[in-house]
Amino acid sequence: MIASLRYPRPSRALRPSRSLRPHRDDALIALAGLLGGLSLWTVGLHTQGDRLLAGAWVLLPMTVMAGLELLRRTAPQFALVVATLVLIADQFTSGSLATVLMFTDVMYAAVLYGTPAAARRIPWTTALITVGVTAGFVAWFQQPDALLIGVATGLVSFVPATTGVLVRNHRDAAESARLRAEQTTLLAEMDRVQAVTSERARMARELHDMVANHLSAIAIHSTAALSLDDERTTRDALTVIRENSVEGLAEMRRLIGLLRDAGDDTEPTAAPTLGALDTLVDQARTNGASSGLDITLDDRRGTSPGLPAPVELAAYRIVQESLTNALKHAAPGTVTVELDCSARALTVCVDSPFGDRPGPRAPGSGAGLVGMRERVELLDGVFEAGPVTAGDGGKIWRVRAELPVVEGRKTA
Template identity: 75%
Template sequence: MQSRLGRGGEAPARAAVLDECVTPISRPHRDDVLIAVGGLLSGLVLWAVGLHTQGGRSLPGAWVLLPLVGTAALELLRRTAPQPALALGACLLVLDQFTRGSLATVVMFTDLVYAAVVYGTPAAARRIPVTTGIVTVGMTIGFYAWFQQPEALLIGVVTGLITFAPATTGALVRHHRDAADSARLRAEQTALLAEMDRSQAVVAERARMARELHDMVANHLSAIAIHSTAALSLDDPATTRQALSVIRENSVDGLAEMRRLIGLLRDTGGRDEPTAAPTLSGLDALVAQARTNGADSGLGFTLDDRRAGTGPLPAPVELAAYRIVQESLTNALKHATPGTVEVALSRVDGLLAVCVTSPHGDRPGPRAPGSGAGIIGMRERTELLDGTFTAGPVTAPDGSRMWRVEAQLPAEERNLRT
């Protein structure tokens, strides 16, 4: 069985080896075919009418067709193998000098020189113009020294026209093509960078909107969830009425906050409609609202603001500090055990310190679910201002467990990240 399998797999294996070893031959470009056919037909017409570039050579008659046909065939390789085509074309040009000569062969050779510079390797594109220039100068000096006649300089001129001129022309064309490719690449890179900047700006704006939406609405919705749960679980008309009052108050406030956010997002059609951003001067009202929302849960709220006489704060810092306190109070309403939630602010050494501590542990009664987005939003707000943020459980001096949120924000404009 093994021998059968071996014989059966022999052909595919051989085919695989042949596929790896045989390099596919590139087909000539259509323009190269037209150039080759045109050059060959032109040479045949010149030979038929008896028009040659020289006479009295050792290979008369049809020998002129050998370099003509060979050079025309090399034109098919001017893009796919430009350097070998140039080397063989130079040999055929030398052979052409021993015949009566054909102008078509000379013209096609100049095209091979041009193509070798344009389509060849970068090293060849640098080397060929220098080499042809040296050959032109050498031919001029050599024939002038040999013939000792001014007419010998014409040989150098013809040599330059056949070799150096097409080489320099090809170098100029290649330089312009490379410059165009570089410009196109730079334009594509610029467009890519612009698209990346746009995408990053969209992501950053969506993150900012998410933070604003969460910070503005989560507080009110958390209070609504807690009090609606209490109203449904307790069969007490007074408690239900009080819970419905808190629910209505938070619904109205939440609706006002949503309208403010919509006002920020709506296109005003060129009208600058200022929208007041919350500042730290509104902390008293914020804490008072939290005190009302958390009364049924056994939570008390205190505010210790020690910033008196320290000067104004940058607007981004005031907004970030307000949102951090607001989110911390929301988290306390959802998760804190009965006790006192303390909010403390101070300004020392160019930094605004915001600290919110709340009782931490197993909480009885209704509670609202959390997603963790609040902690992420507070951390992002702090990092955007190049501040520091920490949040987690700590042990108070009396041994009780507390949850502490602490942020250090730069309190001066020059310290803000630009």
């Protein structure tokens, strides 16, 4: 029975307290034991016959044992050692059942509240003592009645010790289960926060990419309309402003509809694909005409097979954001959009003139570059953005992204 018992690491609730102040429950146990012993002595109920120390001597070990009950939780091992000596001393008196019962409780508490080493050692020790006492008295008396002494020894030592082991294991298992539940709850909360954060980042990228292009065009053309005193220029700027306002409002409504219908079973709105790049480039060309920008599209994908939807969406948004940045910051000149596709990756490259530009400019926050980089990282691709030297020696701003078209394979 003992060999099958396991001793997990004790929880804080089972470790001995550093304070020597008795626990309230221990004080109640000590008081109950003392009052019960006094009651048994008053009615003359003893566990043994005539002994060397008769009469009121039985109250001495009983009182000391009751005092040791106060230490059952704060100093369990010390209490057990002294209690064993007190129980031996009680054998020289007429004996009290209360003393024996309090000893069994001290034994139980020594295993339950003691150190792990003590909890492992005490049951084995009591088992050996029980076997030794039984064998010794049987050999001494050479009568079957001597077995009763071994049984009594086991009842006051081995049984409470093994009971303490079982209760300790049960409580430690409950504490371990509670800790695992707390860890599971913590991990679930971390997953939830991460999911919410990822969803918010995705929404921020979508909102920025869908609306920033229109708002940038509105800002630039409204500034031009206010700064140039020309009726035709003002009319053209107002036309562009109205078109971008309507389209931006439609994009906002579409995004709000997606958010409101996220829990419905309706079909999702189709995401933009590379097939709509011609329309995107034409719109950007119209918005950038007043700033001296010309936008060209060089699509060298040919008859490549269909791309995964996340790749097409990321490529479309990268081109869209690059054109928005060119509209905000590029110097007059030609903006080139190039697409090429191999067996491993789709390459998107957008070059725009780099340098100071005359006329109105829209402010930038840098969120566009962050969003593009996040999109590429989510697909395990490669992203580069910054000024480079062109073939003619001039400076251009290049945005280049390599998006893997085969799942699980990163581009070189």
